[in-house]
Amino acid sequence: MGKPTGFMDYSRQTAEAAAPRERIKNFNEFHIPLSKEEQQIQAARCMACGVPFCQSGMELMGMTSGCPLHNLVPEWNDLVYTGNWEQAYNRLAKTNNFPEFTSRVCPALCEAACTCGHYGDAVSVKENEHGIIENAYEQGFARPKPPKVRTGKKVAVIGSGPAGLAAADQLNKRGHQVTVYEREDRIGGLLMYGIPNMKLEKHVIDRKVNIMREEGVEFITGANVGKDVKTAKLLKEYDRIILACGAKNPRDIKAPGRDAKGIYFAVDFLSATTKSLLDSDLRDNKYISAKGKKVVIIGGGDTGNDCVGTSIRHGASSVTQLEMMPKAPDQRADNNPWPQWPKVCKTDYGQEEAIALFGHDPRMYQTTVKEFLKDKNGKLCGLITVKLENRQDEKTGRMVMAEAxxxxxxxxxxxxxxxxxxxxxxxxxxxxxGIALNERTNVKTEPESYETNVKHVFAAGDMRRGQSLVVWAIREGREVARAVDESLMGYTNLGA
Structure with missing residues (x-):
């Protein structure tokens, strides 16, 4: 373990964030990492629990507790504490292909399950992970390591999000020849165009993709499989195919006036901003601008918060965020005990920036849209909202959110x-x-299986499990790689 009394001797410390009014001036990452010495002190707080809930990844009350990748958290915390940074990287890389991504965008399921967090402050696991991977790049530990032997088997991966990249990385390490097809102009899927730059700067993605390319993975962009690229050709050329195309069908709001000009899906808004930012630093104006506009965001999750932060950086005159559900409590409720995921109110970076800029929290709870209003030219000019209340459905007896x-x-x-x-x-x-879908319009596979109804075609990530976290996508990518490898070779030695 780290220092036996570390959790008592040292207080939790995390990277300092730039002040909201300063960071909204650009789209850069805004956290200032701890020094290596400070990071080692934070690692000393890990107790190496007999039962490390941080790496359990188990389901409790329908929510994940601990890391789905089963990262060896106490092991690499101890290695960081003792200054063995290279071995810490080796242990981290054993279970996680992309700590440079998860240490930036994961909600830290590990920390929510940390035993220290039961009565005090959790170990800064996510910060330690970030320190390990960035040091690994600086010191050359994360350099390209091409496989020494090739199997002669060819695998196509359709989609370059975290699931597709994880599958490609694993199968390439095994010695298979992997080609990744991506319909956009850049590799990364929603990591590239769905997550704003201030949460994940895109050179971080490019850095890892370039290493994978040097290790032998082939990447083809601008390839829209099913439209521009014929599936019959892929089925003929490759021994196995993995579909990792995500779950990109946005849920719509069906209300009168929906056809008004000025209503967009969040994913289109965020994607266009990032593409314009990367292409021209927003000078080409090929994005949906919020400058000077009264912005209303429908949805209270991470994507909604990203829209808040992005709109503020555009120069919105006001930002309001509508959430259907009631405000979560500020502290754990008695019916939500540790190590369950804490269902507490979280004020994220975008909301912090709105508070600093406009003087109030942008969120309106238990509120939804009843009607979109438009002017005589069909342009959006407002909306009618309605409050929601928890009420028992007369037919089913279940509690539902209904209009007040x-x-x-x-x-x-x-x-x-x-x-x-x-x-x-x-x-x-x-x-x-010719892939079968289930009732949720996700790709249908047998339980605990990644193979579809079409022989030699597999699926993983959000396309199979539905909208989820990056860390779950990486796990699915690793597991589908095991399944594909076993189907090709008759056995597998790939880690889960």
């Missing part, structure tokens, strides 16, 4: 961003391969 009578309110808006989640895979890809 007489709670309608008019809200000015000239830009609405719908961040209400995703419904499943885009059907044209499944149809092109």
């Amino acid at each position: 009578p007489g709670s309608e309110q008019k809200l000015e808006a000239d830009l609405v961003l719908i961040a209400a989640g995703f419904l499943g895979t885009e059907k044209y890809v499944a149809d092109a391969f």
